[in-house]
Amino acid sequence: MSATDTIQFIDLRAQQNRIQHQIEAAIKKVLAHGNYILGPEVKELEEKLAVFSGARHVVSCASGTDALLLVLIARGIKAGDAVLMPSFTFVSTAEVVALLGATPVFVDVKADDFLISPTSLEAAIQDAVKKGLRPKVIIPVDLFGQPADYAAINRIGNSYDLFVMADAAQSFGGARGDKRVGTLAPVTATSFFPAKPLGCYGDGGAIFTDDEGLGLVLRSVRVHGKGQDKYDNVRIGTNGRLDTLQAAILIEKLRLFPEEIEARQRVAARYTVGLKDIVNTPRVVPGTISAWAQYTLRLDRRDAVAARLKEHNVPTAVYYPKPLHQQTAYTRFPTAPGGLPVSEQLAQEVLSLPMHPYLEPQTQDFIIEAVRAAVNNV
Numbered sequence: 001m002s003a004t005d006t007i008q009f010i011d012l013r014a015q016q017n018r019i020q021h022q023i024e025a026a027i028k029k030v031l032a033h034g035n036y037i038l039g040p041e042v043k044e045l046e047e048k049l050a051v052f053s054g055a056r057h058v059v060s061c062a063s064g065t066d067a068l069l070l071v072l073i074a075r076g077i078k079a080g081d082a083v084l085m086p087s088f089t090f091v092s093t094a095e096v097v098a099l100l101g102a103t104p105v106f107v108d109v110k111a112d113d114f115l116i117s118p119t120s121l122e123a124a125i126q127d128a129v130k131k132g133l134r135p136k137v138i139i140p141v142d143l144f145g146q147p148a149d150y151a152a153i154n155r156i157g158n159s160y161d162l163f164v165m166a167d168a169a170q171s172f173g174g175a176r177g178d179k180r181v182g183t184l185a186p187v188t189a190t191s192f193f194p195a196k197p198l199g200c201y202g203d204g205g206a207i208f209t210d211d212e213g214l215g216l217v218l219r220s221v222r223v224h225g226k227g228q229d230k231y232d233n234v235r236i237g238t239n240g241r242l243d244t245l246q247a248a249i250l251i252e253k254l255r256l257f258p259e260e261i262e263a264r265q266r267v268a269a270r271y272t273v274g275l276k277d278i279v280n281t282p283r284v285v286p287g288t289i290s291a292w293a294q295y296t297l298r299l300d301r302r303d304a305v306a307a308r309l310k311e312h313n314v315p316t317a318v319y320y321p322k323p324l325h326q327q328t329a330y331t332r333f334p335t336a337p338g339g340l341p342v343s344e345q346l347a348q349e350v351l352s353l354p355m356h357p358y359l360e361p362q363t364q365d366f367i368i369e370a371v372r373a374a375v376n377n378v
């Protein structure tokens with residue numbers, strides 16, 4: 001790479017250059033038919049996402065946040081209900097619970113893979129019952145793209161009679177064993193925010209389930225709780241639809257997606273080979289495919305390393321600088337017994353490197369050398 005090239009943290013332009021004509025044709029087609037709301041592309045995308053993921057029913061929606069919210073509305077989550085989730089996540093996971101008047105309960109994660117800790121989860125469920133709450137839902141988060149241990153979590157869900165909803169906003173395209181994201185939990189929510197592994201050109205999201213009844217309720221909640229038609233309101237819903245234009249764009253991007261997921265594996269592997277002897281590189285459980293939304297290191301002097309990298313024009317990001325239980329709006333909610341020491345420590349240590357399927361090997365080697373130099377000199 002030459003000194004004048006800027007390294008992108010996520011490069012959406014490289015992908016656009018590959019499919020510019022297809023995207024423009026798809027947009028033109030929507031402009032020609034004019035069905036901007038729930039047009040034919042929305043149904044086509046849902047069918048293609050069902051085939052891709054293996055889930056029987058796919059309900060597209062307006063964002064990843066809405067995907068989580070629509071499911072909680074469909075399940076009738078309300079005040080007094082407890083919803084368990086990792087604290088080390090993006091705010092949406094907890095926000096949707098609090099919006100419904102229910103109680104988010106924060107659980108710790110594991111240091112090596114950033115995923116919800118089954119031990120902390122079980123302790124938190126028992127503690128929520130003692131506090132007089134009704135535990136109803138577990139939301140594991142597939143942080144940075146790696147699916148959580150759904151076999152273990154579904155087992156805990158079954159034994160306490162809790163519903164499991166995967167927050168797969170970062171992991172669509174990933175898999176665990178022979179199951180793809182979308183089929184690992186009874187219901188899965190994902191996001192098509194532009195920077196996610198499969199992103200549109202605006203906001204978008206989708207919900208995956210094999211439960212036909214739930215799928216039907218979700219379609220109703222997505223359009224103001226409609227019954228026979230939208231002027232027949234049988235339940236309280238919202239406006240949670242995916243735009244036809246975004247669906248048309250996603251159909252084109254989905255064609256590249258399997259190849260891009262492969263490319264992400266190569267990029268992640270190159271980072272790991274280049275860095276694992278000097279820093280904590282991310283651990284992927286054998287048999288698991290991460291969608292590699294982020295490639296995240298753990299470092300002792302994280303801020304100093306990030307500053308050094310910035311001097312060399314290597315962009316980095318910290319996901320997340322503060323766990324949710326320490327956020328002003330969320331400190332009043334319960335945490336698992338014993339506290340959340342791992343979440344708190346990770347917030348100090350994590351640093352995500354540039355990650356996208358179009359990262360060239362030479363650029364990556366430059367980044368790797370810059371990280372090695374920074375780690376050795378701070």
Ligand SMILES: *Cc1c(COP(=O)(O)O)cnc(C)c1O
Nearest residue numbers: 063064065090092169191192193
């Ligand atoms: C991005 C994200 C969301 C929210 O998705 P939006 O489409 O931005 O609403 C929810 N949960 C996690 C873990 C995310 O990373």
